[in-house]
Amino acid sequence: MNTEIAILGVGMHPWGKWGKNFVEYGLVAARAALADAGIDWRKVQFVSGAATIRCGYPGYVAGATFAQALGWQGAQVNTSYAACASGSQALAAARSKILSGECEVALVIGADTTPKGFLAPQKGERPDDPDWVRFRVGITNPTYFGLYARRRMGLYGDTQEDFARVKVKNANHGFGNPNARYRKRFSIDEVAASAMVANPLRLMDICATSDGAAALIVSSLDFARRHGRGDAVRIAAISTVAPTFASEILEMPDLATDSAVAAEAHRFRSALPRKAYEEAGIGPADVDVAEVYDLSTALELDWYEDLQFCPRGEAARLVREGVTSLGGRLPVNPSGGLACFGEAVPAQALAQVCELAWQLRGAAGERQVDGAKVGITANQGLFGHGSSVIVKK
Amino acid sequence: MGKSKVAALPGWFSLDGEPHLIGSRCTACGTYYFPVRTMACRNPACGKDDLEQVPLSRTGKLWSFTDACYQPPEPFVAPEPFVPFAIAAVELEHERMTVLGQVTGGIEVSQLRLGMTMEIVLEPLFADEATESLIWKWRPV
Numbered sequence: 414m415n416t417e418i419a420i421l422g423v424g425m426h427p428w429g430k431w432g433k434n435f436v437e438y439g440l441v442a443a444r445a446a447l448a449d450a451g452i453d454w455r456k457v458q459f460v461s462g463a464a465t466i467r468c469g470y471p472g473y474v475a476g477a478t479f480a481q482a483l484g485w486q487g488a489q490v491n492t493s494y495a496a497c498a499s500g501s502q503a504l505a506a507a508r509s510k511i512l513s514g515e516c517e518v519a520l521v522i523g524a525d526t527t528p529k530g531f532l533a534p535q536k537g538e539r540p541d542d543p544d545w546v547r548f549r550v551g552i553t554n555p556t557y558f559g560l561y562a563r564r565r566m567g568l569y570g571d572t573q574e575d576f577a578r579v580k581v582k583n584a585n586h587g588f589g590n591p592n593a594r595y596r597k598r599f600s601i602d603e604v605a606a607s608a609m610v611a612n613p614l615r616l617m618d619i620c621a622t623s624d625g626a627a628a629l630i631v632s633s634l635d636f637a638r639r640h641g642r643g644d645a646v647r648i649a650a651i652s653t654v655a656p657t658f659a660s661e662i663l664e665m666p667d668l669a670t671d672s673a674v675a676a677e678a679h680r681f682r683s684a685l686p687r688k689a690y691e692e693a694g695i696g697p698a699d700v701d702v703a704e705v706y707d708l709s710t711a712l713e714l715d716w717y718e719d720l721q722f723c724p725r726g727e728a729a730r731l732v733r734e735g736v737t738s739l740g741g742r743l744p745v746n747p748s749g750g751l752a753c754f755g756e757a758v759p760a761q762a763l764a765q766v767c768e769l770a771w772q773l774r775g776a777a778g779e780r781q782v783d784g785a786k787v788g789i790t791a792n793q794g795l796f797g798h799g800s801s802v803i804v805k806k
Numbered sequence: 807m808g809k810s811k812v813a814a815l816p817g818w819f820s821l822d823g824e825p826h827l828i829g830s831r832c833t834a835c836g837t838y839y840f841p842v843r844t845m846a847c848r849n850p851a852c853g854k855d856d857l858e859q860v861p862l863s864r865t866g867k868l869w870s871f872t873d874a875c876y877q878p879p880e881p882f883v884a885p886e887p888f889v890p891f892a893i894a895a896v897e898l899e900h901e902r903m904t905v906l907g908q909v910t911g912g913i914e915v916s917q918l919r920l921g922m923t924m925e926i927v928l929e930p931l932f933a934d935e936a937t938e939s940l941i942w943k944w945r946p947v
Contacts, residue, residue: 533879533880534879534881536880538881546815547906548878548879548880549814549815549881549882549931550815550882550906550907550931550941551878551882551891551893552878552893552906553874553878556872556893559872559873559893560869560870560871560872560893560895561870562872563871564870564920567870567919567920567921609873609875610875610876611872611874612872612915613872614872658848658850659837659849659902662904663895667906668840668841668906669841669903669904669906670904671837671848671903672837672839672903674836674837674838674901674902675832675835675849675851675852676835676837676849676851
């Protein structure tokens with residue numbers, strides 16, 4: 414059974430801190446994707462929105478919010494919430510509707526307006542909510558990034574300079590990306606001079622939170638062919654698997670792992686791309702380009718191993734040798750990644766797919782990965798959510 | 807007169823005797839939980855409902871560590887001025903689980919290394935004029 418769908422159009426609103434309503438960003442991204450696809454909005458049969466939880470009721474019903482903003486035209490609407498993987502789950506919902514024959518063409522969209530500083534829990538005293546409890550104890554998101562980074566240093570001999578190299582690389586990649594928020598090159602010394610946040614990670618090692626929006630127009634392959642777009646890049650896999658008990662690694666927002674007394678410990682991050690590779694019928698050696706969730710510089714290195722780009726413990730070598738830089742064998746985060754974008758939660762997983770679409774079309778300009786035919790995304794968020802999407806020519 | 811001492815997270819640790827975390831253990835498959843769990847065992851191969859409260863090991867090996875150089879947002883209650891603190895993730899060998907917590911005051915990241923033995927102590931998380939709210943912290947042995 415063919416499980417592929419076509420990406421007809423992609424669009425973004427540039428990332429930043431623009432101080433506007435998230436709907437405005439979404440509208441810009443949606444119109445850009447529609448124009449890119451050459452599809453009239455009234456032809457779209459399904460709007461699959463990724464929810465934002467920081468923008469009131471319209472954010473919880475994002476699919477309907479964007480459908481109304483573009484002008485109600487009778488399409489079906491749906492909204493997905495899956496923390497950082499919300500965009501991928503919205504994409505998976507659209508794929509299901511398309512493959513079942515329930516619709517032919519869909520808009521998938523996520524947009525956010527974020528507050529400044531640490532992502533904080535919702536208000537109120539909620540000792541039964543692990544996300545409330547960990548902030549009560551003083552555990553922020555960078556705490557987890559710091560723990561993972563220090564663990565790499567202790568087990569594999571990674572250095573803070575290795576982590577800084579990831580920032581230097583991603584800053585170089587994103588320098589010319591018009592959708593990136595931070596377009597400034599950094600040296601290793603400049604990263605090392607930034608303030609310590611969660612030892613061994615400094616401010617320049619950790620991604621910011623941003624406003625932004627990303628949208629895709631996706632369709633059945635048949636619809637693409639009928640509209641002269643039989644050559645459109647395709648989505649070959651969408652993995653949104655949940656973890657398997659018992660957890661091996663402390664995950665946000667928990668204060669403890671599962672106990673591995675009676676069940677084998679599993680690493681959630683590895684499970685996400687593994688399922689995507691299976692679904693697409695390809696392996697890591699087939700990948701030409703990747704967009705991975707560099708919430709921190711050190712976390713990008715963890716992803717290299719979870720994506721099976723190298724054996725466990727060898728990721729720092731890839732960044733040292735330039736393998737994952739533009740011009741290297743397997744460029745990672747040619748968009749500049751979260752280092753240059755900052756995180757706009759419901760839009761971010763879709764932004765990763767937008768970048769792969771541009772790369773595989775050969776339309777990425779100065780950040781083009783030459784001859785890219787297969788790309789993979791990797792992303793992970795709170796409460797057992799994550800995703801990995803494979804895009805191919 | 808001293809301040810009265812209460813648990814910042816009631817039921818998560820013992821205020822009497824030697825300090826220890828309070829967890830649960832599935833009587834069927836032996837899986838441990840922290841904090842206390844009253845609903846079904848989460849091991850999908852088990853799924854039984856009989857969980858008993860148990861004290862968890864007081865010591866473990868340092869899995870990793872970091873610190874908080876900036877004041878965390880609410881509901882964290884910060885002293886004025888904010889004092890940075892180290893944070894430890896400690897593997898409990900018997901329970902085969904890793905537990906996160908602040909490191910006892912005055913210990914810096916430079917004094918920690920992977921694999922060190924750490925033990926549970928109780929220290930104030932925050933205080934007002936009458937009450938000290940205690941939390942578990944990890945201290946190098």
